[in-house]
Amino acid sequence: MQYSNNTVLHVADVHKRFAGLHALADIDLEVEEGKTHAIIGPNGAGKSTLLNVIVGRLAPSSGAVVFDGQVLTGKKPHEINQMGVARVFQTPEIFPDLSVLQNVMTPAFAKRDGAFRIRMLNPLANEAALREEAEEALADVGMIERRHLHAASLSRGDKRRLELAMCLIQKPRLLLLDEPTAGMSRHDTNTTIELLKKIKSRGMTKVIIEHDMHVVFSLADKISVLAGGRIIAEGAPDAVRGDPRVQEAYLGGAH
Numbered sequence: 001m002q003y004s005n006n007t008v009l010h011v012a013d014v015h016k017r018f019a020g021l022h023a024l025a026d027i028d029l030e031v032e033e034g035k036t037h038a039i040i041g042p043n044g045a046g047k048s049t050l051l052n053v054i055v056g057r058l059a060p061s062s063g064a065v066v067f068d069g070q071v072l073t074g075k076k077p078h079e080i081n082q083m084g085v086a087r088v089f090q091t092p093e094i095f096p097d098l099s100v101l102q103n104v105m106t107p108a109f110a111k112r113d114g115a116f117r118i119r120m121l122n123p124l125a126n127e128a129a130l131r132e133e134a135e136e137a138l139a140d141v142g143m144i145e146r147r148h149l150h151a152a153s154l155s156r157g158d159k160r161r162l163e164l165a166m167c168l169i170q171k172p173r174l175l176l177l178d179e180p181t182a183g184m185s186r187h188d189t190n191t192t193i194e195l196l197k198k199i200k201s202r203g204m205t206k207v208i209i210e211h212d213m214h215v216v217f218s219l220a221d222k223i224s225v226l227a228g229g230r231i232i233a234e235g236a237p238d239a240v241r242g243d244p245r246v247q248e249a250y251l252g253g254a255h
């Protein structure tokens with residue numbers, strides 16, 4: 001198998017079948033180090049299935065996912081996370097009973113100690129250093145003033161920003177974002193775009209699934225278009241934008 005030296009994630013000939021449905025077929029995808037790679041496509045195209053295969057929530061029917069030279073297929077989601085892959089979910093997965101700051105500190109404890117255990121929130125020698133890192137991550141997402149709030153009391157947009165801070169503190173090599181601006185106002189969407197640009201400038205590789213084309217074209221270096229479980233077009237944003245197959249897939253779909 002030949003691919004660019006800069007490839008950090010390689011989805012190699014992946015298929016996923018659900019009973020009679022071929023949800024992913026012949027998926028071959030290369031994500032390059034430091035780039036933002038967008039996966040777009042109409043409803044039901046297979047985008048979430050692909051993301052779930054990458055993070056180990058779903059096993060592919062065949063094929064493999066290789067990250068940084070290591071095969072992820074067969075590993076558990078938390079093992080994949082420990083290897084440097086973090087994901088922001090469509091529905092934020094936060095700890096509603098903890099404060100905003102405690103939420104951000106939890107994955108840092110887990111990364112250091114190898115597992116999520118709330119009892120790690122007991123006072124520890126280097127808690128101060130972790131707190132500082134958590135505060136930095138919260139400042140990055142513009143939520144430092146809300147650090148003492150109860151996470152359950154946050155708006156949906158703030159919960160998503162909190163989840164992003166929980167990813168950033170892990171300093172992942174690869175960040176997967178599942179519709180990071182879904183349900184956000186235009187103002188919050190633009191703030192999120194700026195934040196993601198800032199993260200990119202630090203060299204973090206990102207895969208982003210997004211329906212909002214303003215977000216996609218503001219951020220993506222490369223776009224893969226999924227339709228009916230297959231990649232129907234791939235390339236730089238301008239080339240993909242003008243591709244008649246892409247226009248047809250969208251006209252035939254819900255978007």
Ligand SMILES: Nc1ncnc2c1ncn2[C@@H]1O[C@H](COP(=O)(O)OP(=O)(O)OP(=O)(O)O)[C@@H](O)[C@H]1O
Binds near residue numbers: 043
């Ligand atoms: N667990 C499952 N069991 C059976 N079929 C599934 C399962 N998960 C997804 N599918 C089907 O696989 C296809 C791809 O779904 P998927 O959610 O990956 O698409 P998507 O591109 O993310 O869509 P959307 O943009 O609407 O979120 C759809 O036909 C869906 O109904």
